Amino acid sequence: MKNTESANRELHKAYVRKLKVEQRWIRFWQISIFMIFFSFWELASRLKWIDPLLFSAPSKIYKLFIAKASDGSLWMHINVTLFETVAGFIIGTFAGILLAAMLWWSTRFSKIIDPYLVILNAMPKVALGPIIIVALGPGYISIIAMGAIISIIITTLVVYNAFQEIDSNYIKVLQSMGASKRVCFKEAIFPASFPTMISSLKVNVGLSWVGVIVGEFLVSKQGLGYLIIYGFQVFDFTLVLFSLLVIAFFAAIMYQLVEKLEKKLIKH
Amino acid sequence: MPLLSVNQVSHHYYSKKDYTKALENISFTLEQGEFISILGPSGCGKTTLLSIVAGLINPTRGEIILDEVSAAEPGNKAHMGYMLQQDYLFPWKTIKENIMLGPKINKTIDNSIKERADQMLEEVGLQGIGDSYPDELSGGMRQRAALARTLITEPKLLLLDEPFSALDFQTKLRLEDFVSQLLKQYNKAALLVTHDISEAIVMSDRIILLKPRPGEIKQVFRMPPELRKISPFQARQHPSFQAIFDEVWKEMSALEKY
Structure with a gap:
């Protein structure tokens, strides 16, 4: 033994x-x-x-990093872009979920709005950039709007789909207890779609970066997207590649944070 | 006055092309403490009938009266407890939260309800697991928790939509005994929908056999008192069980040819 x-x-x-x-x-x-x-x-x-002029070198980028970090300008640019991205990402996700809830609430509304959603979803949202800038002014509000608009429609469609996919017997259980439509949403539909919402958060992190960087290309005087376009204009590709690495770093961190949030929120 | 009367209920399902008769002219009554099974092959409109009684669907024609009030009245749903094939416990709620769902929806939640939830858990043999989540429980335990959720609102009538069909055979037998004993103890009435002949025989006072397409009452069987006095498990072994089974089987097989 x-x-x-x-x-x-x-x-x-x-x-x-x-x-x-x-x-x-x-x-x-x-x-x-x-x-x-x-x-x-x-x-x-x-x-x-x-060509070192075009492709720079890691040592040059590192030197630039030290210089930018010590004069403080790097943190300012990172701050601006991070704020815009987080704001765009949160607004886009929440507006998308809200719109999905409205579609779920009224089947007629959802049927009426369906073709418009299809068109809006198919359209490349960054193409709206110039119009957004004209409408909201050349400032950070426009850039946040770009970061948000890029994820709203896809969030709406994905979350609305999740709302519809819930087993109707859960609703039956609630209705047999006398639950109203609002209670059914609160007790079953919304919590059951939580995993989908979190996974759309993950997608939206990436999308908001796209919206914000393009927005900064178009108007801004600050931010990482601005550094890229500025570097391009003055032909300083060390600056371009440097900004790219910083963006990659922070986008990865945001993604990790959302994953942590997911683990915390979804236990059962 | 019976507890429940189903008066000439007909129900049609509509499609663009045509309409289908799901139920045709169904009438029966159910007394306090009585157990009726609705038996029939699939497609006979059993579940539709149960949903109509529960007030979840409005029948095309006819009416349901529970305790002298129409089932369509919004308040009346609270007087019925509905159990489905599966437990449908909400996986993100603890067992206790699941059980207190009914009082929460009807806004009758207070401290005494919390005590009552503990009491219910003990009654269905699940004491001490109120803080567990449904996925930590076995199938039989989950169905018992679902039963506690149904009973906590003290329904006048229990609607059972094949609640034992998804369980393994042993668990099913044990749960049949348990539910039957609980219903007798509280003198509660129940309406069970099933396609399992033996289950219908050992659980019910009366069996209503439905004919499919459209669902119509074909025949009503009254179970002998000697079967009613004993538990479902014992009834399965009772000498008179086989004869009744054969009789119901013959009638039900005749229907399947439709």
Whole structure:
């Protein structure tokens, strides 16, 4: 008995060891790709395999980072863009959910509005940029509007779909207790669609970045999108690539935060 | 005055092309403490009939009277408890929150209800798991929690839409006994919809056999008192069970040819 028990323990240990080794390999390759990419970039730039004027080099970008970070201008640009993105993202998601709730509330309204939603969804929202800027003025309000408008319609469609997909027997249970339409929404439809709303949050994080960066291309005097377009105009591609890396970094962090939120909110 | 009367109820389903008769001229009454099963092959409109009694669908013709009030009156839904094939416990609510849903909707929630929820849990044999979530429970436990949710509003009439059909056989037998004993204890009336002949025989006072397309009452069987006195499990082994089963089976098989 004792022998098999300890043998079983050994087998389990071997399994855990194997898991750890696998995990280490994955980490190793992830870091390797990162190192190889940046070293090769640096090397290619120094040896003039690629035009350093166009493609810059990691060392130049790092120097720029130190300079921008120490004079404080980097934080100002990051602040502006982050604020616009978060605001656009929140407004877009909430307006989308609200619109979906209205569609659910009135089937007639949803049928009437359907073709318009299809057209609005198919239309590339950034094409509305010039009109939004004319309407709301060349400032951060326009840029937030761009960040929001890009995600509203798709959120509406996805969330409305989730509202409709709930098992009608849950509604039957509530109605048999005498629940009104409002109570059915609050007790069943809305909480059941929570996972869909969170996953649309994840999509919207990425979309809002697109809207805000394009918005900044068009009008702004500040922000990471502005840095990109400015760098492009003065042909400073170190600045362009630097801004790109900063955007990638913060977009990834926002995505991670939404994932954390998801784990916290959805337990059952 | 009976507890429930179903008066000449007919129901049609409409499509663009035509209409389908789901139910045709159904009439019966149900007394306080009585258990009636609606038996019939699939497509005979059993569930439609139950939804009409519950006031969830308005019948095309006819009326439902519960305790001298029309079932269409909004307040009357609170006097009926509805149980479905599956438990339909809300997965994001704890068992206790699920059970208190009825009082919450009818805005009768207070401290005594919370105590009553604990009491109900004990009654259905689920004491101490009020803070668990439905996905942590077995199928039988979930159905018992659903029963507690139905009973907490003290309904005058229980509507059971094949509540045992999704369970494994052993759990089903145990739950039949449990529900039957609970109903007798509180002298509650129930209307069970099923396609399981033995279940109908061992649970009911009367069986109403429906004929499909359109759903019409074909025949009413009255169960002998010796079966009524014993539990469903014992009734399945009673000498007179087989004879009744054969009789109902013969009538029901004749319907399937339609």
